[in-house]
Amino acid sequence: MKVKLQPKNQTIKSMLEFKGDKSIAHRALIIGALAKGKYKISNFPDSMDCLSTLNCMRKLGVNIDYRGSGILVSSPGYENFKSSLGTLDAGNSGTTARLMCGLLAGCGIEAVIDGDYSLRKRPMGRIIQPLSQMGAQISSENSRIPLSIKKANPLIGINYEMPVDSAQVKSSILIAGFLAHGHTTVLEKNFTRDHTEKMFKALGSDIEIVDKSISIKKSNIKAKDMYIPGDISSAAFLIAAALLSKDSSIRINNILLNKRRRKYLDILLLMGADIEYKVSDIYNEEEIGYIEAKSSSLKGISISKDIIPSIIDEIPMLAVLAAFSSGKTVFEGIQELKYKESNRIEAVAENLKAAGLCLSYSDEHMEIIGENKFLEKEIHIKSFGDHRIALAFAAMSVRNKNITIVDNWECTNISFTDSLKYFSEFLNITTC
Ligand code: S3P
Secondary structure (H helix, E strand, C coil), rough: EEEHHHHCCCCCCECCCCEEEHHHHHHHHHHHHHHCEEEEECCCCHHHHHHHHHHHHHHHCCCEEEEEEEEEECCCCCCHCCEEEEEECCCCCCHHHHHHHHHHHHCCCCCEEECCCHHHHHHHHHHHHHHCCCEEEEEEEEEEEEEEEEEECHHHEEEEECCCCCCHHHHHHHHHHHCCCCCCCECCCCCCCCHHHHHHHHCCCCCEEEECCEECCCCCCCCCCCEEEEEEHHHHHHHHHHHHHHEEEEEEEEEEECCCCCCHHHHHHHCEEEEEEEEEEECCEEEEEEEEEECCECCCEEECCHHHHHHHHHHHHHHHHHHEEEHHHHHEECCCHHHHHCHHHHHHHHHHHHHEEEECCCEEEEEECCCCEEECCCCEEECCCCCHHHHHHHHHHHCCCCCCEECHHHHHHCCCCHHHHHCCCCCCEEEE
């Protein structure tokens, strides 16, 4: 399905809320169900990635009563998961594949993890290597999915210095480490999102965090009810639409404001955005609050590589915003973008060029010369089957007086099922 988008050109004043954060939702099921018992998850998102995790957990023998955004989970606990599972389908979800691999290896469960065309191209050596060092038996062709996990002796804890900045890799090792004999310590080069650590802490496990070093060992955890705050990575597209539109102002309530995820907002503030945010609550270790964003004139900035892991999913959106900011924006150390649902460096470059916007890029670096302007031509955007590319360029369309057409819109269901409802505040939308 294609969507045709054109700005409404009217004053926008909206109050928004979002379905639960995708990263926390995965962990609410995978880590939450390690404990034996019943718990409720509120504001669980119905995005395809989260449903992939939900279906994998059901195959392990976890009973999940899914009633829209409220979920009742009844888990037999990790010691009583089924011991042989056949094939688990992680769909498009790297988080599902990598975290499930840590869980299955840690529990000594025999299974194959498979996924779709895009997931089959993504690197898995980064989890196979540390998990094998712990004693897991994982085989694959070219370190790609499908991954075949065999029964093995119980895993042994390791000290692991992360060669890549990846919360998925860190989480896979920490989950396996929780199930292993002895201590496991992971040392990060740069901070990545910390929902795994917070979830283990909220459940009462023995986890110690000192700066970039995280140590975990087996301990008692208890099933606990959870509320998942709104997904800030989905909200990022509507915040951008508000900044780029004329006469617009939005307020977002009950949104995740975790320190490692709100860096997007801090960068926008540095770019001169009229944004305000405030933490009003902490629930299960996660900060929650509100964000207000208004139409803004932005300016280019330099973004250094140590910050990239904290804005990894927002870079396509920031690249689009940079193209409408006065001056130059530089992104350093963005090589991980090549290994996402598409090669996001190429995908961003191709679509910015299709819109007549100016950039230069290499394997790990992108420079955008922006201008605070409106476009006036029919633009065809290729999503490359990647939700965050489709959504970022849909937000861009508020700056095009002509029509912007985005292909394969269905891919946005990976993370943001009702995005058109939100975009319709800003845009006239037709589908074809
Ligand atoms: C995620 C971590 C990030 C991010 C992904 C979700 C997570 O990936 O891109 O969308 O939930 O841990 P990496 O940590 O592998 O970069």
